[in-house]
Amino acid sequence: MASVTVESSLAFSIDRILGLERPGNCLKLHRPWAENNVESENREQQQQLNSQPTSNWYIGRRPRTAFTTSQVNILETVFQVNCYPGIQLREQLAERLDLDEDRIQIWFQNRRAKLRRSLRETRLTNKNNFFPGFSQKLYCV
Amino acid sequence: MASVTVESSLAFSIDRILGLERPGNCLKLHRPWAENNVESENREQQQQLNSQPTSNWYIGRRPRTAFTTSQVNILETVFQVNCYPGIQLREQLAERLDLDEDRIQIWFQNRRAKLRRSLRETRLTNKNNFFPGFSQKLYCV
DNA sequence: TTGTAATCTAATTTC
DNA sequence: GAAATTAGATTACT
Numbered sequence: 001m002a003s004v005t006v007e008s009s010l011a012f013s014i015d016r017i018l019g020l021e022r023p024g025n026c027l028k029l030h031r032p033w034a035e036n037n038v039e040s041e042n043r044e045q046q047q048q049l050n051s052q053p054t055s056n057w058y059i060g061r062r063p064r065t066a067f068t069t070s071q072v073n074i075l076e077t078v079f080q081v082n083c084y085p086g087i088q089l090r091e092q093l094a095e096r097l098d099l100d101e102d103r104i105q106i107w108f109q110n111r112r113a114k115l116r117r118s119l120r121e122t123r124l125t126n127k128n129n130f131f132p133g134f135s136q137k138l139y140c141v
Numbered sequence: 142m143a144s145v146t147v148e149s150s151l152a153f154s155i156d157r158i159l160g161l162e163r164p165g166n167c168l169k170l171h172r173p174w175a176e177n178n179v180e181s182e183n184r185e186q187q188q189q190l191n192s193q194p195t196s197n198w199y200i201g202r203r204p205r206t207a208f209t210t211s212q213v214n215i216l217e218t219v220f221q222v223n224c225y226p227g228i229q230l231r232e233q234l235a236e237r238l239d240l241d242e243d244r245i246q247i248w249f250q251n252r253r254a255k256l257r258r259s260l261r262e263t264r265l266t267n268k269n270n271f272f273p274g275f276s277q278k279l280y281c282v
Numbered sequence: 283t284t285g286t287a288a289t290c291t292a293a294t295t296t297c
Numbered sequence: 298g299a300a301a302t303t304a305g306a307t308t309a310c311t
Contacts (some may be wrong), residue, residue, distance in 0.1 A: 014233045018215065024247015043145045060227010064287050064310055074159065081158045084303090092155045102243035103287085105302090110286065113305070203298050205297065227289090244300090246289090251300065281297075289308070295301080 067107070071097045075107055083112055186197070212238045216248055224253055 040071060067075070074097060078085065084092065087101075094101040208216070215238060219226065225248060226234065228242075235242040 061230040078158050087203040096155055105168050
């Protein structure tokens with residue numbers, strides 16, 4: 001889990017939100033798409049509405065995980081055989097690689113996206129061909 | 142992490158995949174969308190292509206998490222204030238509620254989807270009105 | 283800059 | 298009804 005245990009001056013700490021500390025000051029609600037429903041003629045606000053949460057929202061991101069070469073090697077090997085690993089295989093991988101299971105899940109999601117992207121590009125530039133990397137066989141003998 | 146440590150006869154155990162055990166038998170590759178790129182005139186196969194992984198894929202799902210009432214209460218309270226919690230708040234919640242951080246993340250994703258859905262429906266049936274549940278105010282005083 | 287981890291939405295499956 | 302998964306698009310960091 002790599003529990004972070006943050007004691008920082010979080011604007012939205014649970015304690016403040018649950019009222020264990022009296023806020024006393026305003027907490028800005030994070031509902032950009034909900035704001036779409038009040039009549040805000042304000043053009044600046046409108047810009048935030050239909051878009052993804054702006055860069056401010058991403059400050060609270062999980063720190064980027066730096067996979068080691070050997071971890072990626074294992075992941076790639078597994079991916080070659082099964083790019084939709086179920087919970088059991090993901091948990092096995094997590095234990096084996098000393099990673100969280102959800103990091104494994106995200107890795108496979110991104111890896112599939114990458115493969116699909118490359119397949120689309122290959123298809124675009126090479127309409128009538130097989131794509132070389134995957135033409136051999138779909139099923140192991 | 143609730144590490145599952147499965148020793149079962151997994152078709153796709155890491156050991157088999159990495160070749161620590163000699164497979165000897167076939168491992169079917171899981172690449173439905175990749176199959177789209179080989180000429181498979183087979184109609185049955187075609188059906189699998191553009192769709193989500195078929196029911197077989199869902200066997201390996203993570204078991205459904207049963208949130209307790211008090212866990213949901215806390216989550217709902219936080220959601221009222223911040224429906225896009227960052228990593229720090231999610232980790233705080235995870236520790237406080239004895240849940241994994243990724244379960245918190247998923248809960249918020251589904252909760253936002255539910256809210257958007259209800260907003261859309263309200264908008265459909267009640268075109269010119271504010272939706273009652275959220276018309277009060279967008280920002281805490 | 284590029285590649286990719288992380289996040290988001292929307293639709294879907296499953297229980 | 299909702300937790301889990303997916304595709305796809307995007308953001309942001311190394």
